[in-house]
Amino acid sequence: MRARLCAVLFGLSLLGAPAPVSAAATPSPIGLTCASVADPFNHWFCTGHVPSFDGVPLDVDLTLPAGGVVPRPLVVMLHGYSNDKTEWESNAITNVKADKDHYNNLAFASRGYAVLNYTARGFKGSCGPGTLAAGCARGWTHLADRRFEVRDSQYLVGLLVDAGVADPAHIGATGGSYGGGQSMLLALEGNRVTAVPDPNNPSTYGNAQLVAWTSPNGVGLRLAAAVPKYPWSDLVHSLVPNGRASDGVILADRNRLHPLGIEKESLVSYLYAAGNAPTGYYAPPGMDPTADLTSWYARLQAGEPYGGDPAVKAAIDQLRIWRSPFYQDRLIATATTRVPVLDLQGWTDELFPEVEGVAMVDKLRAAGWPAGISLADVGHPIAQNKVADWSDLNERANAFLDHYLLGQGGVTLDLRARVSTCDATVGKDYTSGNWPDIAPRRFTFSSTGPGATASVVANTDGAATDPIAVAAGNGGNGSCITLSSLRTTGTAVWDFPVTTTFTLLGEPALHLDATVAGVDAEVNSRLWDLGPDGMATLVTRGAYRFSGIPGGATLETALQGNGWVFLAGHTIRLQVIQVDTPYLRPDTLGSTIAYSRVTLTLPAT
Template sequence: MPSFDGVPLDVDVTLPPSGDGPFPTIVMLHGWGGSKAMFESASASSAYSNVALASRGYAVVNYSARGWGRSCGVPASRTAGCERGWTHLADQRYEIRDTQYLLGLLVDQGIADPRALGATGVSYGGIQSLELAFLRDRVRLRNGKLVRWRSPKGRLLTLRAAWARWGTADLAGSLTLNGRISDARRARVGASWEPLGIPKQSYINGLYSLAAISAYLAPPGADATADLTTWKAITDAARETPAARSLVRELTRYHGAAGVADRRRAVAPLLIQNGWTDDLFPAIDGVYAYRLAGSGRRGFVALQIGDLGHPRAQTRLGEEGVFLRQGLAFFDRFLRGRRGGPGNGAVTAFLQSCPESTPSRPLRARGWDSLARGRLILASRASGTVTSDGGDPTVGRTIDPIGGGGACAAVTPTKAPGTLVLERRVRRTTVVAGLPTISMRVRASAGRAYVVARLWSVGRDGKMRLIGRGAVRLRAKQRGAVRFQLLGTGWRLAAGDRVRLELLGRDAPYLRPNDEEGFKVRVSRVRALLPVVGR
């Protein structure tokens, strides 16, 4: 069916087994590389699917996002109207408006209850779910203006609930790392702008390759709002240029929830899910969205964090079940008026565990700040030089999310050239859960320098496993104090284990190396604060 601008969308609507409507309605938004079929099932045995939700009394909308599947994605589907039907990368002016338009049509047809509209999605769909929640009752027009959301027949509409899984509110800040995004209570929009970040090279290459073979991409130069091929070339270059800064601002304003975040406005009730070991949209992205939403002070928001998401994550069935029950209860509460679900501001977290089959119980807290009140400190007055060619390249390949050994990959501890290492043995069982904070003094050479931090657990078997990572981009010849947070750590250290912090200037192939210029950074007065549960 044609969307608001005539682009044909491939849409399915699944109705409850009984009743005439209007029904509480949920849109299920697919991930990158997918289509409407991603969350469609022939039976309710697949709990996160159209049939399962319809069996609970919901009308369910599954559609292929523009530029994917048979919404102009597959060449055979490119009928009249597809001339400019390419993907716009979760753009509020296009993909998000498509969803709002479809819900409005169903309201006008008497199928969807205008007082009970919800959205959920995974990855690419999680990004869009966050945008819908932050827009809530607004629509972004193609000229960038925000107006009230109305159905085609003029009925005022509001989103009432969104469950955003494995998404991000700041796409530029997730695809590139500059170390300025954090869990600060007053979340700052535009933190990823200056300086420009280090590209997540292995992920960006994989995501673009998938789109190149599966999606309808705008021809280079044809559409400045959707020029993914040119955008990738700009990102690959990793240089501070006007084009690069313009791209980051485009992504922040129109392709993520941060672009519509407003401290004066409440978001739609929101449940956010991200993973400690997800190297694409990690725990820090979920916490940042939680903070942007007000941490429960401006409206309902709750947080789910586990060993799940994109690689290196493991996505274990046990925690999936707990989170799914929460998600269903969340929708029942806000779309059907029933009791249950997580409390406002609440955090439910499962730890990373190895081997994957290790049983795990959830941590529960009333808010992010109460999840881990204790601190484990690693500190050293020693100094050292990290270099752009430092570290063991074999280790880098082993912990790469694309093609590496996964979340439980074990390596032998070494002191590689061009690195600085701190270690501490723990005397008792210690649960680390949160965003470790690294502070140091630096003296950087010229060029595009950065410092990578890897946090390891060294077990009794003498092997170490990655339990946290992050990086901070430095300005040319930067000197002085630097502070940044890792992307997230949820790990249980056994008595006698060693926790190891490794600083280096390279994390390839995950992060883009700076081989063409090279750099050195003198590092001193290093201090790591690890958030600890119960002490």
């Protein structure tokens, strides 16, 4: 990671909309410096720093098609956590990174779009670490907050509309991970902005109000379409799952926030470090209670018990109210413009798995919003992100945006899922108009064989199944996890023979009858496909927190899910463990669990 100074280049006045310029003239919208690029498209590339609504300078790039400055459909491309504006930029329509191939600034500009890429506040060129220049004193990251990062995008779009660059009726947003979550929040706000009374006074942030989204010159604005790529919808449960989230197919979605779940420690720690100095700028502890990432992380790492701690509740409320699309029921219900959404989600994404997309899209569709989803083996590790998978996903995303922003072609907002494979083949595609119908069959496996686990015994396969370790061993890429043998230390194990070939498509449901010695315990699970040769491939996994009175308990949880073909003659192996380090943070409170019955139900085609 490289440190970048936060420079402030105050440009020309942003108040007036300039007259269109000729094709030969050099544009300079919103004070950016532009140059013509000698390529087959002769596009303009503009760059510079632009003060946001609160004066924080943002590092901005703008790509324009050849020709004069005229109002064009605009795509806002938002980067991932701790990255910068260059993530979705390319010097060609093609790109060696599969999710950017035919899906980057030049690819969109070549079709007539204006493209906005900028670095989110608190990272690298937008008030990253170093000697903070004027305007950066409060330029720390707010972690995709509706009141700040989302408003930054809205403000920059307004400037481009006033400058005659963007068509106010044809604005789209897309991005991956951190940018994907913001894309979804932008869609939910639609034609509204969340404004705080005083950006310099954190005590006023809780009084933020929804107001009409207008440009600085008063032009009414709205988002026309959004394509979130591998986003979260519930930032609490995705980082600290308690095992009660569900896509609703087999198990009902329950309270995801209480008890607070189990930290995905390797992923959360990686992200915390990646976004901190020397790459980013976090608020000094105690300076801003609404974005106190350092204090939040320290409290999470301090461990259980979390219940009853007002600091924990305050952090949960910040993530739920201002950063999690899934909890924006008011935005959804009161929307006067329902923005079309196409969610691209990953089966094998250990950070933001299937439920983050499916549950959100189901909620939108139930409220009458035009929304669709495509699932494949993509996203964060351990996803493989194959070229063939992204080629099809990007083709669908491009057609979706071209329809809503350019008025070209037609789209079908259905629900699609592609089966994951570990070899070079492309898995089968399934399509439905209703998510439960995509996997109408059920395969149920039960056992009364006993099992026992303890919070002091770790499973020694933990490192081999950790997404950060897998990525580190594969040049930053994901990979199928296939082991020649599975160690049973610290695990309760049940084997179920597969007598008929079937395809898992969705979240397995796990039911356990147990006796718990302890008031708090982790019930973590891994589901394997064990071949006749003894090779075991990880299909999916789960994490569940028990919190309650010691004694007999019935535990139900949905695993993360996948699209996977189980062949006749193979064996399904279920492991239940309490210590799954380094992926999951071990419980500070001790416990043991004895299992007397297990039932595993798989949605299938």
